[in-house]
Amino acid sequence: MGQHDDPEKAFTEFFTGPYRDVVQDLDEQYPDERSLRIDWHELDAWDGSVADEFLQKPARMRQFATNALNRLEEASVLGANVRIYNLPEKQIVRVGKYRTRQLGKLLSVRGKVVDMEGVTPYAEEAAFECPLCGTLTRMPQSYGDLMKPNECMGCEHSKPGFRFKREQSELVDLQKIVIIPPDSNLEEPPGSIAFLKNDLVDMVGPGDLVTINGIYETFTGQSESTLSTYIEALDLDIKERTEIDTYGASEIQEFVMDALTEQITTVDDFAVQRSDIVDAVTSEHGVRREEVEDQIDALIEANEIGAEGSKLFDL
Structure with missing residues (x-):
């Protein structure tokens, strides 16, 4: 990674160096404000290799950044989200124009919100209890069906009817939206599903123009060779609100x-x-x-x- 070989240490230096004031502002407003937004170009100016790695492996690098932020001695913001915006031109993609080589990469997509669902609880990590021995097993989740362990780590029984334990699971707010190209003349323009989590939910409405900076991913557990995809939103920038709520x-x-x-x-x-x-x-x-x-x-x-x-x- 060039100048910094340890990503978490790199972000610790970034947060205590050039982003010290930003972290301090978050610390003063936390928990009313729960996210720290990183300007990609400022990260690039500080260390180009770290910034490039964020584009190529956003999920991994965001976790390193989150760990570094949560462990800072200079601030008490445990549980804060790390978001990134102002991506380089090469990462800007039109809705529906994604390519296979971009899967898992960080993209910037501008679109118009045409559909949205209500906010629901989402298990980022689900806890399961074995009914035979009581061993608790935690599994990271993805969008779709709940993924259960294949075997109990305690008694080693295969699929013994695991029970989902909500109280021991990591739950967050989740909202699904659909965006289309903002200037499309097609009767049925291509749409993209995007998932908003935590403090990004309830920020947009139908007709709003938004820029989503997020990870282009495939759904798990698919049965067809043509894969369905979505965008995991890491940051949301509202460009223009449609005046739809004109009621008193x-x-x-x-x-x-x-x-x-x-x-x-x-x-x-x-x-x-x-x-x-x-x-x-x-x-x-x-x-x-x-x-x-x-x-x-x-x-x-x-x-x-x-x-x-x-x-x-x-x-």
């Missing part, structure tokens, strides 16, 4: 009340999940999730609706 507070509150009444009737229960109400209003009226969340809180504070845990009910 009272109108959004009315949408919430209508959705609450409808879903309570549908599920035949006194309460429904708050996330279901947010999803319903966002999907039907194009209001941003944070706007809906704010008005739900306002309705709860005004005693117009009640809340019990993650559920809402009409008063």
